[in-house]
Amino acid sequence: MYWLAIKTLFYEKGRLIITLIGIVFSTVLSLTQVSMYLGLIGNATAIIRHVDADIWIVSKNAQNFDFANPFPEERINRVKALSNVIRADKMILTWGFLKLANGGQEQVQIIGFNPDTGTGAPWNMISGSAADVKGGRYMIIDRTSEQRLGDLRVNTIWELNGRRFKLVGISQGIKSFTTSPIIFMSYLKAQQFFRETSSQKLASYIVAKVKDEGGIVETVEYLKAAMRDNDVFTRDDFVYKTVMYWTVQTGMGMGFFLTAVLGLIVGGAIVGQTVYANTMEHLREFGTLKALGARNSDIYKVIFAQTGISAVAGYTIGSVLILLAKDGIEKAGVSLYLSAGLFLILFFVILITCILSAYFSVRKVRTLDPVMVFRM
Amino acid sequence: MAPILELKKITKVYGEGENRVVAVDSVSLSLKRQEMLLIMGPSGSGKTTLLSMMGCILRPTSGEVIIDGHTVSMGKTAHSPYEDVMPDIRKQYFGFVFQSFNLFPSLTAVDNVSLILRLKKHDGKKLQADARRLIERFGLAKRGDFYPADMSGGEKQRVALARALAGDPPIILADEPTANLDSKTGLDVLRHLRELSEEEQKAIVIVSHDPKAETMADRVVFLEDGKIRNQETGDQR
Known part of the structure; x- marks a missing residue:
């Protein structure tokens, strides 16, 4: 038939x-x-998934990766003190305005990471390396932003919130949910943007790598109890929260x-x-x-x-x-x-x-x- | 010779109460191999209903259809897996020829025949060759790869005859096989049916208004109001 x-x-x-x-x-x-x-x-979850960390500590009631509020960076010491934590790093997420060649400006998402450990660094580098941001006003921009920012060439100078930054590297395929171009720079340089409004040393995230993955739940529960002004997630839970925010709440x-x-x-x-x-x-x-x-x-x-x-x-x-x-x-x-x-x-x-x-x-x-x- | 097909007091009633219509009323008939039976009668006399019950397409209200010695139908009060067994009985015992040919327009002449061989689970390797042989038997050697739309009425009916013969069923039922054909082509089709009866020992039942069919048939049954009014054999005509 x-x-x-x-x-x-x-x-x-x-x-x-x-x-x-x-x-x-x-x-x-x-x-x-x-x-x-x-x-x-x-x-929306690219950076969470690519950072080599098991635990994410964010500001209280942060709904997703893109909308985190800063909190005092010294809280990292409570995380580092735990025996199950082998490494903890601070990251910054903030926003700025990048001046364009045509005189206009574009709102950008700024990610500050530790260039020594590479935690939170861009991946898929097509020019330069993530460590190149160390020691100065250096930044890395993703190739996908070219449509909005214009031609990207390393060693060109850009003005971000009135400060001059040198483009030292270009990554490929890193985008945020908000569609704003992402700029990577060293944690210390990114932190200076917070200094404009606060005298405190602030971070947006503390990320930690645990020794024993089997004990991750206990570690998270302990940190939740110890850090009541923050929210603490496993990486999967933070991915889930971010996904649910954009999927259901919006x-x-x-x-x-x-x-x-x-x-x-x-x-x-x-x-x-x-x-x-x-x-x-x-x-x-x-x-x-x-x-x-x-x-x-x-x-x-x-x-x-x-x-x-x-x-x-x-x-x-x-x-x-x-x-x-x-x-x-x-x-x-x-x-x-x-x-x-x-x-x-x-x-x-x-x-x-x-x-x-x-x-x-x-x-x-x-x-x-x-x-x-x-x-x- | 034992009959290949026998009807015993076959009745078909449609509707109930005031709408009750007796289409076929207690008809008994038998048909032997190599016999050509013609059923005639006015429109609405029950010819097609009788043919449908003979071919195990329509379930009788009462009475028995006996094929090759096996009773295959019972009255409606008896439990019978009618719809389950009838397709296999139709495949095994019957070939059909329809007034409107009923060929598959998407299949060539050969494929129309091979479709039935496939349905009857014939050897896959020989299917097309067997189908072509049947087509050639009816003088359509050069038309085997034509679609029905590209064939004349006579050619289509010859393809239908080849299809009816596919799988070598012992009984061929033809419903008004000449109705859509001109006189000469109709006669040609009737001759083919006669040949099948004589040369291949097929039992043939034809329902027709065509007077030419009378001269070909071994026996003519006249049906009126669902009942047999008269039966004539060739000698009596």
Whole structure:
């Protein structure tokens, strides 16, 4: 019966094209929405995931990585004092304005890290190295910011909040959820931006590496009790909190989710309508098949095989289109997270949507009386 | 010779109460191999309903259909896995020829025939060759790779005959096989059916209004209001 399914499917090319358009549309819309969401969430948690630390200590009630408030840096001593902590570092996250060549300015996210340990340093360096920020007003900017900041070349001088910084390195692919360009510099230089408003030495994060990962929960619980003016998270919990903030509290995740579902519904409706119309047009043939001795299950195989083949072909075309457009989309500043796992999961979602759409056709066939062949 | 197909007091009733219609009323018939039976009668006389029950496509309200000595249908009060077993019985015993040919438009002539061989689980390697041989048997050697849309009515009906013969069923049921054909082509189709009866020992049942069919049939049954009004054998005509 699969033979009949293939013969019939490819004989009616117009109908096949309409079905494929529906599935391609559904695939493209769902893949872009889900991969954009994952890309944005990936950006939002990129630094947390890349810093080699098991514990994050942040200001009280910090909702996510990007919106941390500063707190006194000497609190790091309480962390270092723990026997299970082998290393602790301070990091800074603040905001500034970078003056552009055209006279305008762009708000930027400033990350201050320890260039000696490299904790919080940029990765994927395509020019210079993270340690180059040490000892002066040096900074590293990510290549993805070029669209907003203009041409990035090392050894050029930039003005950040009225201070001159030398660009000593360029990284690739580090973005924040807020889409503001990220500038990396040494912890001490970044801290000077806090000094403008406070005489205290402030940090935005304390990150710690533990000796025994099995004891991480006890360590976190201890720090929570000892540092009541801060929130303490494991790395995974801080990633989760950041993801949930952007997904649930801002409603952004729901927006992407609804658009992806809409894509599946529209695609599924097109497939279902096409398969159903196809079944109605072939009722006479299905009736003939039944009269000639085919069972309902034989005809279901034809319908499901055609739907399955259409789903695979449409999904493949849609996926190839997305892969071809990926670079162009990312150059426009949109991050797409496309992985083999995502392709596989969405393939099954699309396939199930298509199979469900074919269900109405199957129902029609089940009640089809083969006597009809003598009445036509 | 034992009958290959036997109907015993077959009745088909549609509807209930005031809408009750007796389409076929206690009809008994038997058919032997190598016999060509013609069923005639006015429209609404129950010919097609009778043919459907003969072919195990329609379940009788009461009575028995006996094929090759096996009873395959019972009245509606008896428990019978009718819908479960009928497809296999149709595949094994029957070939069908329809008034409107009922060919698959997306399949070539050869593929239309091989579809039935596939349905009957014939040897995959020989399928296409066997189907082509059947097509050639009906004079369509050069039309085997044509789609139904590119064929004449007569050619389509010959493909339908080849399809009916696929898998070598002992009984061929033809519903108005000449109705959509011109006189000469219709006669050609009837001759083919006659040949199948004589040369391949097929039992043939034809439902038709076509007077030409009368001259070909071994026996003619006249149906009226669901009942057999008259039966004539070739000798009596």
